[in-house]
Amino acid sequence: MAKELLLAMLAPRHQSVAPLLRAFRNPLHVTSCRARLDELVRFFNWLSGRATGSVQQITTRDCEAYLAHRRYVLDEDGVVVGEQSHGTRRSAAQVVVDLVNYRDLFTADRVPAELRPWGGVTASAVAELPSGRDENKTQPVADEIMQPMLAAALYLMSTLGPQAVDLAHKARESDLHSARRAQGIRRVGPKNRVPVRELSEILAEYTRTCTALPMLDDHYISKRLAQGWAEDDPLLPVAMGTLARRAGLSQFCHPWLPTMRPALEDALAQVGVGRPFGRDAARSPQPTEQRHCAGPCHCPGPRPSPWSASSAPPRSSPLPPSQACARVS
Known part of the structure; x- marks a missing residue:
């Protein structure tokens, strides 16, 4: 039974678990499953001490007795000296609730079909947990903070989001050319002939x-300087390895540089060197440029951004629906 219960919590979409009406729909973490198992073993040991040989014999009175057993702290004489935490009481109630909720899954033994301990309420309610039942401990965010935050998030998704997706595609495409083991790349080394034709074609x-021409990251430039490159060398920032891989070669070997330097410097003089991304990026409209007037706009000057402090509505006087939609959009 314990094994079936834990596997059901780890794989809630299994064909044997999904039809259960009260089963968890999200898989539990292994740590949570371990805690459930510990409490289940504790419950079974407690039942054994009461000469209960099967969970089929469990009654509502047994459930309440186990909760009381786990709720109170007793001294050596059996006198109540305190109470366990809400979390301990919730674990004690949850193990019984799990046996009821997953009853139809168990094959060897199962609780009675009519068993409904504590009237069917949740384990949190049985344990009298304060959070999640009356109100959250954290108070709701004020409108003057929430509305500008949502407006800024909407701006990021609708305006900058598509450009971020396009940039991600370009980055993945660049990775294909940057990988030495990319498909179609010919492995070369310092002893190979200088591939003048291939490199000249890509420069053309x-x-x-x-x-x-592709530009190296700053840390690679520092590495070249440490290797003895001159600071005034025009080819210092050029990513020649990227050029080589675009030409179908695994790398640009340093012994090739004297032969290829004239062609590289000529191409550099014509097109320059730049970062691989963001060269032709479209200009994103500023929030102050967005206007949502229903008719002809006669607003003087730029409108403040929807998340600026001056544009946030007071909490006591919410905006009309039309203005609220316009401000958020």
């Missing part, structure tokens, strides 16, 4: 399309 493509 850059100059023909007026595309800046």
Whole structure:
């Protein structure tokens, strides 16, 4: 029974678990399952001490007795000296609720079909947990904070989101050219002949399309300087490895540099060097440029952004629906 219960909590979408009306719909963490197992073992041991040989014999009185057993702290003489935490009481109630909720799953033994301990309420209610029943401990966010925050989030998703998706596609495409083991790449080394034709063709493509040569990240430039490159070398920031992989080669070997330097410097003089991303990025409209007037706009000057303090409505006087929709959109 314990094994069936834990597997059901780990795989709630299994064909044997999904039809259960009161089963958990999200898988529990292994740590949570371990805590459930510990409490289940504790409950079974308690039943054994009461000479209960099967869960089929459990009654509502047994459930209440176990909750009382786990609720109170007793001294050596059996006198109540305190109470356990809400979490301990909830665990004690939850183990019984689980046996009821997953009853139809168990094959060897199961609780009576008519068993409904504590009137069918949740374990949190049985344990008298204060949070989640009356109100949250954290008070709701004020309108003057929530509405600008939602407006800013909507702006990020609707205006900057599509550009972020496009940038992600370009980054993945760039990774294909940056990987040394990418498909179609020919492995080369310092002892190979200088691939003048392949590199010249890719440089000609850059100059023909007026595309800046790829630029190294700053830490790679620092590494080149540490290796002895001159600070005034025009090829210092050029990512020649990227050029080589775009030409179908696994790397740009340093011994090739004297041969390819004239062609590289000529291409650099024509198109320059630049970061691989954001060169032709579209200009995002500023929030102050967005207007949502129903008719001809006669608003003087730029309208404040929907998340600025001056545009937030007072809590005591909410905006009319039309203005609220316009401000959020």
